[in-house]
Amino acid sequence: MRKTTGNLGQIAGWAGMIGSALFVVVFTVEGWLRPGYNPLSTYVSALSLGPRGWIQITNFLLFGALLFVFTRGLAAEFPNEKASKGGLILLTIIACCYFLSGPFVMDPTGTPLAQSTFHGNLHGILGAIVFLLMPISCFVYLRRFRLDPKWQALKWWTLVLGTVSAIGTVALTIASKPASLQPIFAPWFGLIQRTSIVPFMIWIFVFALVFYRRNRTA
Secondary structure, X not given: OOOOOOOHHHHHHHHHHHHHHHHHHHHHHHHHHOOOOOOOOOXXXXXXXXXXXXXXXXXXXXXHHHHHHXXXXXXXXXXXXXXXXXXXXXXXXXXXXXXXXXXXXXXXXXXXXXXXXXXXXXXXXXXXXXXXXXXXXXXXXXXXXXXXXXXXXXXXXXXXXXXHXXXXXXXXXXXXXXXXXXXXXXXXXXXXHHHHHHHHHHHHHHHHHHHHHHHHOO
């Protein structure tokens, strides 16, 4: 396997670790500090609303930018194999969607469809793409990790975290789409959403950590 040229690998590794860890820490702490915000029932994106919304908006922007930097390192590290290229494309799309989710904030929960805004609809589309691709990207890289002896240490992390993220995504889809089920699951929307997001962020952190260590010793 070709080593990333220069310091790009180490920079990319730091970007992946900092971006994923910071994203979770910020929305967790901000959720605790925000008056009236319930992380069990309220989406992460709802933190972008209100006078303190700039904190979560910035959080989206930073993570999207740092994840994109991480993908540039991966592009240099894994120049071949369909699984590597496919995973790179997926992570790049995820990075762009997270970045755009910052300025294009969601509409308040319960906004009637007739009163929905362009930025709210776009945020919903970007979110749907993100939640679909997060677990898929894990499984795409799982194929590479299983075949490459140098990366097999990540295969179990990827399998477990990708599976949990996929379960969270399926549960969120089931809970939020049929109108008849929404009253039942509404008190747990935030928790279900985090079941998809947090495992993916842990996977990015572990992936970036191993990536950084390999390039540091190159």
